Amino acid sequence: SQTIHQWPATLVQPVGSPLSLECTVEGTSNPNLYWYRQAAGRGLQLLFYSVGIGQISSEVPQNLSASRPQDRQFILSSKKLLLSDSGFYLCALAVSTDTQYFGPGTRLTVL
């Protein structure tokens, strides 16, 4: 069965510092991978998705970037964090239209 690992689980970073959140998946090959963010008091929003190694699509203009260096690895990065980057970040994978799996999430607080 598919498993998604995310780390770290929680992170507190100062404004202007860099960010790297990692997501790795097991139990599947060539999945579609997604980064979602849930800002405080708001719904989930798609940030990036990837259909394969090196293939990244961005859904919203922002301070963040994503990379997929390996089939089962998806990384979310920022060079300089903003206060507005605070939120709950979820990695997800889809192996078909009817199957979506979510990681445990990373709670990021930017101070």
Next chain:
Amino acid sequence: KNEVEQSPQNLTAQEGEFITINCSYSVGISALHWLQQHPGGGIVSLFMLSSGKKKHGRLIATINIQEKHSSLHITASHPRDSAVYICAVTDNFGNEKLTFGTGTRLTIIP
């Protein structure tokens, strides 16, 4: 206007009550998902629907494609059902991206 609208935003009920959460969408979809988010943030997928009705234990989900509407029902509600319930849709472009509703916060009082 959001592509996915949920109602109510907040719902408080007594244990044992029948619960209904509604979801309306305005785009063409290939599937609709009901998700449960626990206080720590973790998300569990409850149902995926493309037509009709599904049942799992005390949870029932229905969808009306013509009316672009789905409902999630909980029978014999229990305090452990307290969570945020999120409706999400995948569009029909084949990339399985999810567009989410803002969620319904359900609190079941013992």
